[in-house]
Amino acid sequence: MVKNRVNREIPEEFAEKYNVYAGETANIKEYKESSRTISPVKPGETKLLASLQEAIEKVGLKDGMTISFHHHFREGDYVLNMVMDVIAEMGFKNISIAPSSIANVHAPLIDHIKNGVVTNITSSGLRDELGAAISSGIMENPVVIRSHGGRARAIVAGDIKIDVAFLGVPSSDEYGNANGVKGKAVCGSLGYAKVDAKYADKVVLITDSLQKYPNTPISIPQTDVDYVVEVDAIGDPSGIAKGATRFTSNPKELLIAEYANKVITASPYYKTGMSFQTGTGGASLAVSRFLKESMIKDNVVAGFALGGITNQMVELLEEGLVEKLLDVQDFDAPSGVSLGSNEHHYEIDANFYASASNKGSAINQLNICILSALEIDTNFNVNVMTGSDGVIRGAAGGHPDTAMASDMTMIISPLIRGRIPTIVDEVNTVITPGDSVDVVVTEVGIAINPKREDLLEAFKSLKIPQFTIEELKEKAYAVVGNPKPIVYGDKVVALIEYRDGTLIDVVKNV
């Protein structure tokens, strides 16, 4: 066992292969970018194939190869299951899959794992059935969890070498110019897919909406695409882009949001030109609402908002309260529409968004980010991956990326959930190290990371109850009692890779 900088014990075999987490930027070094093998397409050659099977044959898929998918279609995705079914039918085994994330709808992967078709997975997260199956130990090799920025880094650095990317796209022409803003099943930004397209040896686009050449705007260019396959449907629009998100009416969430807004507006970052990223949960969206009111009152205009975009952000843009949106993915239908029509709403890829090892990510320019948590411990470490039962059910997303890079990282969370404390002595799984976290906001008050002396000073006269993180924990434990320790098995079922490629934690079976 090797103990890393957040006191997590990493088994030797994994510690040797990945190195262990040694601090936010300890492992950021000059490196040689990964490159792909290009099979030139000559004049007169067509890329349009009749079926997925033909595409799989033409790209030369072999047992043991790595294939990738994107998660822009979320719970509406048909593509991953469709492709995996064909691959299984064709008899392939020992495939590594590297989707940008995995949704509930991908539970059929459980059978492909059991049948030996899929033997390795890397993903931002795992949900419900698949998460539980992985946590029960159905895979021989641990899943590798990577944040959105960490995945981009891994692809650019060659730690993930994608042999074939199967990318569903809402629209494409026959030569492979694709975007997510036209077609039957619009998803908006193709920010995660763009990275796969650029670094994979072979790229197959799967679409249900062929367009005339040249299909513009060009999110994925023809120069990154080998083949195009037309299918009946790539996804369920109602699962891909939900309608406009509603605001919460939960009083606890509203109080958290009100406190969070007070923290933002009292911070040194709150001024015209500022930048921020908010999440999609009820409390996060409520923060946006309160922040909007403050910005109008104080005549503050933000320079840009970043990240996964919601209709709340689009409204801020349209009302002139935010000058630009940088968009790596869209969470609802209005955001996809805005991306396709508003020149100040700009698509970026996951590498541009959040990689730790490029020539500068957008998150490096971020003043404020608001993130959620399943657990926060007294070292400010955050868990967004495993539940209180130790079972994998979350996703790293951009959590460790934005937390590390932004000037002020706020974790908003209720003090307890049901009978479970949120502030604990030690989180089950460290996804984001405490060094990256600045302010924890709960409904009873806030805790500021003591290393942020500047913020302790800035918030001295702030009219919100302020506590140490230990005090918040005591308050939580006082209500629901000390949490019982989880009984884990001995098998490592998931490796938690920090955004720099080192291991920050492992998850064992339960």
Next chain:
Amino acid sequence: MVKNRVNREIPEEFAEKYNVYAGETANIKEYKESSRTISPVKPGETKLLASLQEAIEKVGLKDGMTISFHHHFREGDYVLNMVMDVIAEMGFKNISIAPSSIANVHAPLIDHIKNGVVTNITSSGLRDELGAAISSGIMENPVVIRSHGGRARAIVAGDIKIDVAFLGVPSSDEYGNANGVKGKAVCGSLGYAKVDAKYADKVVLITDSLQKYPNTPISIPQTDVDYVVEVDAIGDPSGIAKGATRFTSNPKELLIAEYANKVITASPYYKTGMSFQTGTGGASLAVSRFLKESMIKDNVVAGFALGGITNQMVELLEEGLVEKLLDVQDFDAPSGVSLGSNEHHYEIDANFYASASNKGSAINQLNICILSALEIDTNFNVNVMTGSDGVIRGAAGGHPDTAMASDMTMIISPLIRGRIPTIVDEVNTVITPGDSVDVVVTEVGIAINPKREDLLEAFKSLKIPQFTIEELKEKAYAVVGNPKPIVYGDKVVALIEYRDGTLIDVVKNV
């Protein structure tokens, strides 16, 4: 000496290093893409430097390295001379320069060559003073001439490995998001610069118009940029983007244009959805005018027009006669403005435009291209590089690329220029092989490449005088007599690389 497929003798030493031209697609093979060394930029680090000298120090420039520039500023460019002067002052020697092209304004390179600062050049072309100096033999190593697509191929394949790209940009933010549509000296598309930015180890942006972060649209992204330097002026707007181009009133050019338009409209490609690329010379622009009239009369709408864009193309777009423009560079101010404001006017990079060795270039989708020539020989080989005196004064541009890939390649040219025949027994220098040329259009009539039996058939009833290419040559020689052979020296002053990386010709000193 090795004789290549167009009967040119290539000295052994160069033939071994480059291979010799063996046919349009004989050398197109699967290959490993070049990759760069990335120096990560962490949160809090700045890219904005105070001077070019500081940038040159920070990127670690060394004697013997390769640096690049782009030619989007044409005769208005200040950047190449500015950077080379600083490099020379700092005492560097033996630098290889790889600009996308070289203009008259870059004549100061002659001194840098004589002083040993610059010892290798690759470029699309050479003009006036520098061309004459190179042709006189001032360099020890031959200049390597590459077409626009050939240069992109060479960079992507690693044949040109750019250590540092010095890229002038009309606007950028401090983190390196740049475009050519904002600022004091707008050039429109940054299509050539984009390739350099993507593959160079180090990229320095030079701008006279710093913008707030994030500067959009993003032609060159922050993820490709190491440093940004602000200077007083990057170029002379009047030399960068000339005003709207005027039509010719030269009767010979008008007759050629009229014939060319008749060829187009009688061809099987003339129908709604067609695509074309025209040039910028007087006759080319006149073709656009005639074509426009025909399209209106016949109710034909083109799918897209491609290439270097002029205000004539922009007008066709705005009038609904062309649906989209794919733009690798702009030749005048209205085109740059259109690129910044019309969503159907789309910026592409040189790799997307014309590389022979990617997953499919835009030129592969091209129906018709109209190109000019200094000479055409009876094998339909075309010279756009050396004058009738054998001196280098032209540029390959996209000539061999578009000629090879488009369905119908038309060369428009007067039969004679002054007392010099244009149609000759053998061109001085082969830039585009005869296999790529379909129809030669002169003011006395046309000649169709006999291998295009389909066009011979299609144009049977066309009301234009038709000749064999030999007959056209005879007509030219009948007027001005047989041209006198040029007396070359023994020194190879330029290698002409075909778009696939092989040598199609060499130029000797005069």
